[in-house]
Amino acid sequence: MTTLVDILSWVLLTLGGLSVLIGGIGALRMPDLYTRMHAASVTDSMGTILVLLGIMLQAGWSLATIKLIAILLFLLLTGPTSSNALASAALLAGTRPFEEADQDDNEGQE
Amino acid sequence: MYYAVTIATLVTMGLALIRAVLGPSVYDRVLAVNMIGTKTVLLLSVIAFLYGRPDFLDLALAYALINFIGVLAVLEFFRNRALRRSTERDEGK
Numbered sequence: 001m002t003t004l005v006d007i008l009s010w011v012l013l014t015l016g017g018l019s020v021l022i023g024g025i026g027a028l029r030m031p032d033l034y035t036r037m038h039a040a041s042v043t044d045s046m047g048t049i050l051v052l053l054g055i056m057l058q059a060g061w062s063l064a065t066i067k068l069i070a071i072l073l074f075l076l077l078t079g080p081t082s083s084n085a086l087a088s089a090a091l092l093a094g095t096r097p098f099e100e101a102d103q104d105d106n107e108g109q110e
Numbered sequence: 111m112y113y114a115v116t117i118a119t120l121v122t123m124g125l126a127l128i129r130a131v132l133g134p135s136v137y138d139r140v141l142a143v144n145m146i147g148t149k150t151v152l153l154l155s156v157i158a159f160l161y162g163r164p165d166f167l168d169l170a171l172a173y174a175l176i177n178f179i180g181v182l183a184v185l186e187f188f189r190n191r192a193l194r195r196s197t198e199r200d201e202g203k
Contacts, residue, residue, distance in 0.1 A: 017114050020119055021121060024121065027125065048148065058159060064164045067168070070171060082178060085185045
């Protein structure tokens, strides 16, 4: 039983570390602000859930688990809120999303 | 295994820092700083178990709160500035 929980938590931690890393690479390499936000939200939601669930399995039933649940809930509530505020502020300032639609239309007509 | 997650988080924070330095617009920088803050919370939680000191979880919780309020305050500031600029532009016409 203990081994099973250990294996499960290692898998969750590995997947969480991987998605955190993928999101970081995406936030560096994506071409424009909105696509970068899309990459960053992967780490904010998926990486947080996976890593904190993996740690929770290691902690067992204790006060640490309750604190971890509080951290998880708080991050899940605040991450989308700040992403929304960021996107609306950027739109208001006149940042346009990156588009290839114009080129595609031209190619379609030819 | 905690070490792998710690290193992944640190590398991601480094990448986000590069984006914050490079970032063409101010919103890219805010995005990168917000990302670094979230990763700091994760890093503190992992380090609490890596070194067996659960007290660090309180620090992670407090940091999550402070990071959220800070990002919202900065965004509100830039949002007001953008609004003021657009009204000035309209009055100029």
